[in-house]
Amino acid sequence: MKKTPIQKLYEKIPSFSCKEGCTRCCDNWVQCAPEEEARCGKFEFTDRLCPKLKGDEGCSVYEDRPFICRLFGSAENLPCPYGYGPEKPLTKEEASALLREYLKQKRKQEEALHGKNDG
Numbered sequence: 492m493k494k495t496p497i498q499k500l501y502e503k504i505p506s507f508s509c510k511e512g513c514t515r516c517c518d519n520w521v522q523c524a525p526e527e528e529a530r531c532g533k534f535e536f537t538d539r540l541c542p543k544l545k546g547d548e549g550c551s552v553y554e555d556r557p558f559i560c561r562l563f564g565s566a567e568n569l570p571c572p573y574g575y576g577p578e579k580p581l582t583k584e585e586a587s588a589l590l591r592e593y594l595k596q597k598r599k600q601e602e603a604l605h606g607k608n609d610g
């Protein structure tokens with residue numbers, strides 16, 4: 492299937508393996524774009540813990556996890572508190588450019604949805 496602009500942004504984020512069993516980054520509100528919610532299902536928070544986290548099994552939507560989950564730990568300005576990360580993290584400037592593009596795409600999708608809801 493053809494990749495969306497947001498999925499193409501995912502490919503620009505260097506990946507790495509987290510500390511085994513660590514879910515510290517999942518103890519936070521996750522912002523996501525409409526297309527990410529369409530892939531992952533709604534994020535219905537009842538507390539700070541991400542609803543996609545399934546105990547010892549970890550993230551239940553790992554392959555489709557949102558942009559922000561991918562960025563954390565992969566950029567020099569968003570470091571993992573345990574020192575895990577890719578060999579070559581994104582610079583602050585690279586991370587900011589990706590985030591700006593992501594937010595632009597997210598806004599575009601939200602506006603398209605909003606327009607639909609209004610009409």
Ligand code: SF4
Binds near residue numbers: 573
């Ligand atoms: S980036 Fe670090 S703190 Fe976050 S889940 Fe991975 S190992 Fe844990």
Ligand code: SF4
Binds near residue numbers: 517550551552556
């Ligand atoms: S979507 Fe997955 S990786 Fe992202 S915060 Fe939730 S459980 Fe963690």
